[in-house]
Amino acid sequence: MLFQMKCLTYKMTALMILVLSITFWQAGGTAAIAADDPALKMSLNGEILNLPGSDGLTLKQGTAFIQLSSLMNILEGSLNWDKNTLTASARYKAKEIQFKINSDQCVVDGQTIKLGCSAFTSHNRLMVPLRTVCELFGVKLEWDELSQTVNLDVPGLLKTERLYEPAIPARIGFINHGHLFIMDGNQPGSAPLLVNQKGENQIIGWSADGQWLAYLNSPVRNDYSGGEYIWVVKADGSQNTQIDNHPVFNNLASSVPKWSPLDNSIAFVARESIDSYDCIPGVNIASYQDGKWTVRNISASDSSDSVSDLAWAPDGQSLAVSIPAQKNKGMRIERLSLSGQSTILLEINKDAEQEDEAYYLGTYSATSMEWSPDGRYLAYYLCPRSASMTCDGTDPQILDTQSTGAPIDLGCGLAYSDWLSWSPDSKQLAYIEGGGREAFTNKNLVIVDLHQNKPEIIECTPSGQVDVQPVWMSDADTLLFCRGAENKQFDYAGNGVMVPGQRIWQRTAGGEMTAISSGSSDSADYAPTVSDDCRSLIYLHLSEENKGSLYLRNLNDTNSGSSEGKIVDLSGGSIGYYGNYLPRWFSVYWSL
Secondary structure, eight states, X not given: OTTOOOOOOOOEEOSSEEEEEEOOEETTEEOOOOTTOTTOXXXXXXXXXXXXXXXXXXXXXXXXXXXXXXXXXXXXXXXXXXXXXXXXXXXXXXXXXEEETTOSEEEETTEEEEOSSOOEEETTEEXXXXXXXXXXXXXEEXXXXXXXXXXXXXXXXXXXXXXXXXXXXXXXXXXXXXXXXXXXXXXXXXXOXXXXXXXXXXXXXXXXXXXXXXXXXXXXXXXXXXXXXXEEEETTSOXXXXXXXXXXXXXXXXXXXXXXXXXXXXXXXXXXXXXXXXXXXXXXXXXXXXXXXXXXXXXXXXXXXXXXXXXXXXTSSEXXXXXXXXXXBOXXXXXXXXXXXXXXXXXXXXXXXXXXXXHHHSEEEEEEEEEOTTSSEEEEEEEESOHHHHHHOBEEEEEETTOOSOOEEOOOBOOOGGGEEEOTTSSEEEEEEOOSSOTTSSOEEEEEEOSSSSOEEEEXXXXXXXXXXXXXXXXXXXXXXXXXXXXXXXXXXXXXXXXXXXXXXXXXXXXXXXXXXXXXXXXXXXXXXXXXXXXXXXXXXXXXXXXEEEEEEETTOSSOOTTOEEEEEEESOOOXXXXXXOSOSEEEEEOO
């Protein structure tokens, strides 16, 4: 994402895909691998790698091949390609190896060494023997004949292990060290499955039926010039597929692709190309039908208008789409049916000529839209054209689609959809109020009660505290959120958490507020995720700003019990924009 703070681990430029080969051996002699063996697998420190497409192992004359860029991703090394000399340079730790097309030699730190067999190209991929390369890099290889698996043994690289052995009624997708994993909690002891270790990954979420996990992938870490692309993977790790060739439009607050609440369809806004931030007009809908993913486009009332944000209606039959203001044309929110029929829900400055100062400082678009569960109300943020001004505060509102009255103004807030939460009965909206781009100061929990004709505003945050990430439980009476003491002195200089002592809190219908998670004063809790039966809670517990663990808590047990504990350790996660910890590091599909 454009505004996220992420750690640079390597820089890669690849004009063609390079692949290395491995010749495997056993103690006492060479173990030949049949070229027609379809079950060859690869693991890192015992962790099976689910390599998509051409990244997987390919066999030729008893030798297995793997893409060099994938290897460098796995080892967290670097790769560069010189198009003038047709030379690939791979660096791991302090050693660099250079390869040339159609050469049986490589250059290691200036010294020429025989590879053992000639490099060759296949489908624009450079193939070279990896046995020699691994020895030169000091990477240990082990071959398991029984499971047909080669294991890379690399001490120091993070190993992802399940730490909570009992069954968890959930499927969990999570990011660890930039890599995407899936874990089936329903199977006691089932290990996390590595789905994608390539580039940078961002979770979109689970499909309505829990069969698919969608995510965004940027091919190179910390370099988004190549764009972010939509991928999906089945819950069992199969069918890991990029579903569209266009990069998506994805920024700080809006246009993250969204699943239909009804079926296996994803709505998103696509950029024209990686060389342009101009968007393809309308909305793209990717749907899974007859065993494959297909993409179609539907347009708003003006087929030339680009869309800046979207939100599925609860019935899955239409979307709210935000159309930014243009010169001599105001911003709009439209309801767009899947057949392409459009009606205007809100229009601002319809006839005004937006020029000069008014053009840049006036209302530009609505973003981070969220429907109430009954489909009557739409919450959103009104943003100016200036990205800097948007980052410091926007104007949240509620639109009643069954009323001709003006929208309800909610003050000032940062435009994050994760900071808006509708109660299941659609009568209350919890949101975070307060300007300033930092997420660890001046952020207050507010509830708008719509039970009466006149909305009631309920302020919940005591002085000196900061609240974020509200989420209603399905019983419609209890609200969970994150609370800690404001940290006005945080300067990003250390590795400590941004809001020390922040815990998960709950607010009952009577207004009583209590902490329900616990931890040391130098830790912090985020991202409460509650099961539909209100019995289980999964949340992120941070020990450092980018290091922590997923925890499970039994909400029916006030004491520590056998059905709660640490699920998995996570590291290298993004703190988000000024500490908002968005997007979330994990996504849960509760399978009750």
